[in-house]
Amino acid sequence: MKLQFADRSNFNNSSFTTKVKKYPYFLKIWHYHPELELVVVLKSEGTCFVGDSSEKFHEGEIVLLGEILPHMWLSDEDYFQSNPNLSAKAYVMHFKRDYLGSKFFETPEMQHIHSLFERAKNGIKFFDIDKELIQEARDMLKLEGFNKTVAFLTILDKLSRHKSYKLLASQGFLNTYVLSQNKHLDNVHAYIFKNFYKTITLKEAARIAHMNPSAFSRFFKRSKGTSFTRYVTGIRIGYACKLLLGGECSITTVCYESGFNSISNFNRQFRLIMNCSPSDYLREHKKSGSDYE
Numbered sequence: 224m225k226l227q228f229a230d231r232s233n234f235n236n237s238s239f240t241t242k243v244k245k246y247p248y249f250l251k252i253w254h255y256h257p258e259l260e261l262v263v264v265l266k267s268e269g270t271c272f273v274g275d276s277s278e279k280f281h282e283g284e285i286v287l288l289g290e291i292l293p294h295m296w297l298s299d300e301d302y303f304q305s306n307p308n309l310s311a312k313a314y315v316m317h318f319k320r321d322y323l324g325s326k327f328f329e330t331p332e333m334q335h336i337h338s339l340f341e342r343a344k345n346g347i348k349f350f351d352i353d354k355e356l357i358q359e360a361r362d363m364l365k366l367e368g369f370n371k372t373v374a375f376l377t378i379l380d381k382l383s384r385h386k387s388y389k390l391l392a393s394q395g396f397l398n399t400y401v402l403s404q405n406k407h408l409d410n411v412h413a414y415i416f417k418n419f420y421k422t423i424t425l426k427e428a429a430r431i432a433h434m435n436p437s438a439f440s441r442f443f444k445r446s447k448g449t450s451f452t453r454y455v456t457g458i459r460i461g462y463a464c465k466l467l468l469g470g471e472c473s474i475t476t477v478c479y480e481s482g483f484n485s486i487s488n489f490n491r492q493f494r495l496i497m498n499c500s501p502s503d504y505l506r507e508h509k510k511s512g513s514d515y516e
Contacts, residue, residue: 227254239318248302258317260288267311269298273346274392279465289343339383346391407432420482
């Protein structure tokens with residue numbers, strides 16, 4: 224699976240696009256585009272891959288993605304079983320940072336939205352969204368021209384002030400990710416995110432990067448600040464945490480669905496990265512009443 228460019232440039236006489244996307248499931252396409260993307264999830268649950276992060280997504284959540292940030296929406300396996308009771312639906316908005324002019328969001332009155340766009344470079348997942356805000360997104364789809372622009376600015380204003388959110392892609396990923404200079408590394412990222420729950424080898428990653436394994440190992444560690452094996456393990460443990468917090472899988476199931484081949488290795492690697500065992504991690508989050516991370 225290669226990183227794909229997605230053309231979002233057809234604005235149909237509008238400075239930004241608003242669409243309702245409805246499918247049996249969200250497609251497994253690792254892609255990027257020069258526009259920011261605002262997604263309101265209405266139906267479907269699954270995993271959203273943003274940069275080097277993996278996050279479980281649920282209905283009623285909002286995600287804002289910055290420009291040229293690789294991402295992929297993947298519905299849970301149940302959605303691929305031709306179940307007529309399951310479907311995927313989202314409101315999606317694409318827009319350029321300067322869609323109202325190169326200086327508009329640099330004015331004092333718009334600094335809070337400018338800061339929102341800066342945070343969006345990592346990708347932002349918003350929690351505890353009011354149904355009223357989702358209804359405003361729904362209503363905006365019916366508007367045109369000036370009224371539509373004002374409605375969209377209002378949504379951005381509210382999101383910029385929303386306190387419950389999480390940044391997704393790590394700063395390390397942003398620092399090393401240069402789309403125009405290293406497409407081979409892009410393809411390695413795509414390989415990892417597509418296969419992290421299966422066997423992944425440095426040899427295969429090196430082949431994708433068109434390098435010999437020794438040179439690739441040195442290059443990867445220099446680029447990411449960690450070894451290839453530790454990087455993959457980190458992705459797996461991050462995914463395991465999301466499954467544990469979902470509350471639907473046993474620790475043993477989480478172990479194998481996250482790509483580990485033994486419960487003992489899973490426990491050991493989890494403790495190394497999270498400084499606690501999977502059961503302790505789950506117990507602590509249940510105690511604190513946290514339903515997301």
